[in-house]
Amino acid sequence: MAAAQDALEGLRAQCICSLCGDYLNNPVIIHCGHNFCRGCITRCWEQFRDRFPCPLCRAESPEIRLRPNRQLRNAADLLIEQRSVQPRGSWAGDRVCELHGERLNLFCVEDHTPICVICRASQAHGSHPAVPIEEASQGFQEQIQRHLESLKKERDEILSCKSSGENTSQELLKQLETGRQKIVAEFQQLRQFLEEQERLLLTQLEELNKEIEKMGAEYVAKLSEELSSFSSLISEMEEKRQQPASEFLQDIKGTLSRCEREKFQNPEAFSSELKWRIWESSQRNASLGTIVKKFKDSLSSRQWSDKANVTLDPDTAHPALILSADRRSVSWGVTRQDLPNNPERFDNWTCVLGCEGFTSGRHYWEVEGWGLCVVGVARESVSRKGRISPNPEQGIWAVWCSEDQCVADTSPEQGVWAVQCSEDRCWGLTSPGQSIRFPPSQAPRRIRVYLDYEQGQVACFDAGTGDPIVTFPPASFAGERIRPIFGVRAGVRPGSSARLRLCP
Secondary structure, three states, X not given: OHHHHHHHHHHHHHOEOOOOOOEOOOEEEOOOOOEEEXXXXXXXXXXXXXXXXXXXXXXXXXXXXXXXXXXHHHHHHHHXXXXXXXXXXXXXXXXXXXXXXXXXXXXXXXXXXXXXXXXXXXXXXXXXXXXEHHHHHHHHHHHHHHHHHHHHHHHHHHHHHHHHHHHXXXXXXXXXXXXXXXXXXXXXXXXXXXXXXXXXXXXXXXXXXXXXXXXXXXXXXXXXXXXXXXXXHHHHHHHHHOOOHHHHOOOHHHHHHHHHHOOOOOOOOOOHHHXXXXXXXHHXXXXXXXXXHHHXXXXXXOOOOEEOOOOEOHHHOOOOXXXXXXXXXXXXXXXXXXXXXXXXXXXXXXXXXXXXXXOOOEEEEEEEXXXXXXXXXXXXXXXXXXXXXXXXXXXXXXXXXXXXXXXXEOOOOOOEEEEEEOOOOEEEEEXXXXXXXXXXXXXXXXXXXXXXXXXXXXXXXXXXXXXXXEEOOOOOXXXXXXXXXXXXEOOOOOOOOOEEEEOO
16 A cells, blocks of 8 residues: 555656646656646746756757657546645745746745746856755755754753842842841940941941842843843744745845844853952951951051052062063063162062052952962062072962962961962962862953951952952961062963063
């Protein structure tokens, strides 16, 4: 039965005219051997005078030669009489050529438009490749399907980001609520004196709360807008796929262009400045319990972190370092400069101190670095001569930045506070020989150095995200002046260089 059905389908296919899509009516054989309805091929050749191309294979003949095909006529007549199924290629629902009135059964690959057989023979499309419209439709259906899958993945990413943003907002709000409760508890011990200060700090927290809610709402609104746009485009594409082939392929180029243009760009949910302010708030809250006894005398004059206007001190710069005219950047020099070996100058470790020094207050500054470099703070008494190890034991708290790593030695004894970073990873040593690694994509290029003199606190942050790189164990500065420190040196790769620039 299956073989008989296949044979019948094969016979029907042989009896279909490729021009009108219906059973052959008075079929004729032309010069190349293809069969058409006599009326269909006659109309197709009306515009030609000295050459008559086959609508299918493009073979030409200098004259019209039509031979009746009686066998196909008999077979077609028999099928028409039986007509147990709808003839393939029925014109119902199909569109016709506006110029020639013929069925649009071909697709011009170069112009991306459905054409009829007369268009195929015309000058406009004669040199262009063409394929059957069903074949073209199948190819573009597959492209649209791939775009739909991509768009749906983008939509899922938006939903994921939306959920993550909402969760982050709630977590930040919880941090603020915890801080609020701690502030209230600590201020109860000094209620009479601290009422005004308590209201001030709570107001600041409420402002942060509003900012988080506002930023969270704006972030969700942006994602909702993106989600609506992608959902609308997906609906349009799904409706497009349900259209008949000839209508589906109308302006298919523009449809594909809209699909490829629509890419999701995840907006920033919470600014690094807001994260930085929240971190400062949490640091304030953490310190309240330990400083409550001296809080009464110091609170009225205390200032929260001021951005320091740091410049470089040329009298301390190693001879291999080149300072800019404004003393805001330093780079590694090819040759050693002939500079006086004064007591303040480093002669072995290629670094330079900042002109500014601090004996009180909270301060921060930001630095951009390339290649091997060091940023942090150092005691005024740090050794300037001979070999130096940049760690707290020697009076230096700093971040080491190199081409392939980021390290901070946080051992607290000798007085150097620092962290080390690289182009592809970043970590901080929590004790000698141990490290915390950060993902390569988060390795910082711009670093914020933070100093709280009274608390003996030194910390380094990724200035781009506000995330902490390392927080050194508390130290005792004992009234000694603390100065910014910067170091650069040539890399291990041939031609490599290093440079540091203080950010405005």
